[in-house]
């Protein structure tokens with residue numbers, strides 16, 4: 222399905238690791254909608270090489286960048302505007318990683334080096350990206366920046382661990398930078414709070430499969446897929462959502478406003 226919603230728009234997509242990645246689906250949909258863009262990921266993540274297939278399929282260039290490095294980000298933005306032939310209209314931040322989660326460190330016993338890394342990779346990287354775009358004036362008016370988040374920023378999901386704190390910070394940066402960038406040149410900054418989705422990052426969370434089934438039953442529309450999330454990102458990058466900024470937008474089949482569902486109640490009657 223293509224409606225040329227992004228025809229003539231240029232962007233950067235962070236975080237496509239493999240075919241399951243939400244960013245991968247966003248890149249495919251951006252291509253279908255007529256956008257030109259650059260793909261980026263941490264140099265270490267490129268070793269798998271799968272991103273090359275996506276670049277080939279979408280006719281895009283890959284520029285590696287560690288999103289915690291201001292130097293890498295400055296270089297990425299300079300190279301991207303140069304390669305794409307002008308300022309940018311959209312950016313997808315689809316980055317998350319916690320060593321406390323990976324190494325199974327309980328929240329009450331978090332390693333603080335890991336904790337700081339979680340914040341840097343999963344949240345402060347958005348601030349660094351926005352700051353780099355801001356100081357180089359690399360975004361057009363009405364450009365749209367979207368970062369992906371999860372409802373653990375608002376409510377406790379114990380196994381989400383320190384990623385919950387990172388998502389809270391990510392959503393706060395979205396509001397704060399959204400204010401300053403809106404004033405500067407009408408740039409929009411939002412987070413999309415996505416249903417649990419089977420991806421490399423998602424599967425790292427303890428009890429993920431049980432949880433995804435619970436979430437499915439707790440959402441009147443069911444869990445939103447990665448492709449549906451990509452469609453929402455397209456809407457947010459398009460000119461049809463120009464006055465949406467500084468928001469956390471739930472894309473979760475109704476989960477966030479549901480107290481309980483009949484099918485969850487029935488489980489307890491078994």
Ligand SMILES: NC(=O)c1ccc[n+]([C@@H]2O[C@H](COP(=O)([O-])OP(=O)(O)OC[C@H]3O[C@@H](n4cnc5c(N)ncnc54)[C@H](O)[C@@H]3O)[C@@H](O)[C@H]2O)c1
Nearest residue numbers: 236238242243263266288316317369417418420421422423
């Ligand atoms: N999968 C889910 O259930 C779910 C739900 C809600 C939100 N999200 C969010 O969606 C986003 C994308 O995750 P995903 O589920 O597609 O998983 P994914 O594992 O495919 O993507 C995570 C990406 O982060 C990249 N990354 C890690 N460290 C980096 C660094 N230093 N610099 C640059 N990139 C780095 C990884 O290489 C990877 O491409 C994350 O922010 C995640 O928290 C995921």
